[in-house]
Amino acid sequence: MSLCSMTGYGESEMIWRDPREGDEQRVHVEIRTVNARYREIKFRHPFGAKIEHALRKRVERELGRGRVDVNIRCERAGPSAVDREGVDDASWVSARRALEQLQSALVETSLEVGPVSPVELLNFLASQRRPSEVPDIPIDALVGALDDALGRLCGMRSKEGAALTAELARIVDELDVVRSALAEAVADDSPRRFAALTAQVARVCQGCDVELESARVAQEVALLVSRADVTEELARISSHVSQVRSVLTQAPHTGQGKTLDFLGQELVREFTTAGSKVSDHRASGMVIAAKGIIEQFREQVHNAQ
16 A cells, blocks of 8 residues: 655647547647645636536545646647638738738848748648637547546556655654654653753752751652653654554545644644753764754655545
8 A cells, every 4th residue: 555646747639530520639638747745727728617527526526635737738730731621711801911021021121031832821720729619529538538637647656655665764763763762762761851850950059058858858869850751742752753654555635735744743842841851962973863854755745636
C-alpha cells in the first residue's frame, strides 16, 4: 500500500467521425494536477454547461484533493480541415480585400511580403469560427477520451505516491532513531538533576547562613525534577510515529495528507516541549535535529492526497 500523490499529468487523443457527414474531429484531452488544500477543478473546453457538468462528475469521482486543470481541444482532422466548408462568401471577399490593402500598405513602406497561398487563406478563414459554434461530438465519445486521460493521470499519481511513501517512511525511520537516542540520553537525567539541585540549594543556604529541613528541600527539589521529566513527551512521540507508519501502510484514500500533516504538527509540539525541559546540551542538539527532520516530513506531506 502507498499514498496517492496530488501531482500528475495525463493526456489522450481520439478521432471522432460524424457518420452523417463524414466530417472528422480530433479531440485532445489534457489533465494536470498539483497539490492544493482542497479540490479545485477548472475546465477549458468549447462545449456547454451540460457537458461540462457530466465531465466534472467524472473527474470528481476519480480525484480527491488537489488543483485539477482539464483542457479539451477540438479541431477538424484530415484533408477537410482546409476546404471551404463553413466559409461564407462575405468572409471570403472581406479577407481578400483586407489582404490586398495590407500588401499595398507594405509596398509603400518598402517591405516585401511573400505571396499567401490559397491553403493558408482557407485555413485562416476556417479558424475564424463563431464562438457560438460548438463541435457536435457525442458525450460518450468525450467521456471516453476523458477517461483515457484520467487513467494515465492516475497511473502517474500512483507512481509518484509510491515514491512519496518510501521517502516519508525513510524520514520517519530517521526521526525514530533520534527519538530513541534522546530517550537514552535522558534515561538517568532525573537522579542527576535531583543531585545537582540538592547540592545547589545546600550551597545557597550555606552562603546565606540558613538552615532548611532536609525533607522540605527534598520535596521541593523532587517537584522541580518531575516538571522537567520528558517521559510523557517521549511516549506521545512514539505513539505519533506509530500512527504515521500506520497511515503509510493504508490503502490510498483522500484525507491521508491531512492526517499526516496533523501528526507532523503534533510531533513538532512534543519535541518543542521536550526541548524546553532537557538541560543536557547533547539532548538539546537531538531535539533541534528532530525538528529539522520533521520539517522535511511536512514538506513532503503537502503533496499527499
